[in-house]
Amino acid sequence: xxxxxxxxxxxxxxxxxxxxxxxxxxxxxxxxxxxxxxxxxxxxxxxxxxxxxxxxxxxxxxxxxxxxxxxxxxxxxxxxxxxxxxxxxxxxxxxxxxxxxxx
Numbered sequence: 001x002x003x004x005x006x007x008x009x010x011x012x013x014x015x016x017x018x019x020x021x022x023x024x025x026x027x028x029x030x031x032x033x034x035x036x037x038x039x040x041x042x043x044x045x046x047x048x049x050x051x052x053x054x055x056x057x058x059x060x061x062x063x064x065x066x067x068x069x070x071x072x073x074x075x076x077x078x079x080x081x082x083x084x085x086x087x088x089x090x091x092x093x094x095x096x097x098x099x100x101x102x103x
Contacts, residue, residue, distance in 0.1 A: 001038045001039060001064040001065065001066060001101060002065070002066060002067065002100060002101055003064070003065040003066070003067060003068050003070070003071050003098065003099070003100060003101065004062055004063070004064055004065075004098075004099050004100075004101050005062070005063040005064075005065070005071055005075075005096065005097070005098050005099075006060060006061070006062050006096070006097045006098075006099065007060065007061040007062075007063075007094040007095075007096055008057045008060050008094055008095040008096075008097070009021075009057055009058045009059045009060070009090055009092065009094050009095075010056070010057055010058070010092060010095065011045055011054055011055050011056060011057055011058045012092075013058065013090050013091055013092035014091050014092075015090065015091060016058035016059060016089060016090045017088070017089035017090065018044050018058065018059055018089075020088055020089040021042070021059055021061075021089045021090075022042055022044075024085075024088070024089075025085055025086075025088070025089055026040055026042055026061060028081070028082070028085055029061075029063070029078075029082050032074075032078040032081050032082055033063070033074045033075075033078055034074065036065055036066070036070040036071075036073075036074050037063050037064070037065060037074065038064045038065060038066065039062075039063070039064040040061065040062070040063050040064075041061070041062045041064075042059060042060070042061045042062075043057075043059065043060045043061075043062075044058070044059050045057045045058050045059060045060070058090070061094075064101075068098070071098065
């Protein structure tokens with residue numbers, strides 16, 4: 001798994017449904033992307049750097065792929081399905097980072 005796609009949902013959004021995101025949206029995304037998506041992980045933000053500070057992100061999802069081409073091809077084909085579901089759990093689009101896993 002050399003490529004990681006991180007979807008970062010800012011905590012500054014008006015609302016975020018973590019249960020729907022975890023139980024419905026991520027399985028929809030994993031099914032839509034198929035076997036080229038090797039692993040899906042999700043984090044729920046619980047605080048910032050200091051005690052009592054809000055987290056920067058309500059949630060972060062990480063999707064792992066073997067190659068950049070796998071990521072690009074599957075997202076290009078499935079983006080409409082995935083994007084159309086976002087309004088069911090938040091009012092904002094994620095910040096997306098695609099990275100190469102080094103260690």
